[in-house]
Amino acid sequence: GQNIDQPTEMTATEGAIVQINCTYQTSGFNGLFWYQQHAGEAPTFLSYNVLDGLEEKGRFSSFLSRSKGYSYLLLKELQMKDSASYLCAVRKNTGFQKLVFGTGTRLLVSP
């Protein structure tokens, strides 16, 4: 089985930096994804890590430590439109390479 945990909710102010953590325990790890999801919409891809280290993409960065079963998503220069749910997902190294999602973090950005 697998446990993929995230904080339930976070709040931050516009212009600030926020870090959303994700811890996982899973067999057959083959990469970790971060998605953004606005209410009533499908998830949209943000980042992907398969090796340890930091991946930077504009205002968003994602970090992975496989030995610790830990990842984080860093959002800089927060904007109101960043208010959304953020989901980490682990890809399993099985025949189907399925994605298993974490519990999700609702982020509220205030003025």
Next chain:
Amino acid sequence: GAVVSQHPSWVICKSGTSVKIECRSLDFQATTMFWYRQFPKQSLMLMATSNEGSKATYEQGVEKDKFLINHASLTLSTLTVTSAHPEDSSFYICSARDTASYEQYFGPGTRLTVT
């Protein structure tokens, strides 16, 4: 970019009836598609993996006779919720894996309400 569509986008049905949801990859072939369910304020839960030309693989706790999956072509998978009950009301999201690139793309979701 790659597009995945779902139809319908929302549906209301009466308890005891069946509802079919379609998932299509519009500009790529998808040997494998995934079906997820999402309850309000919760994350996505994988229900099953759909493979073209073979039986779907269901996650533990998901009733295969209640959630019928058919993946008859490389661009279409369907999920049929049989004998729907109010507790089946949820947001159903599919994703399709591009057979060539292995990238996975999500559909826009289908909101099912059972009355």
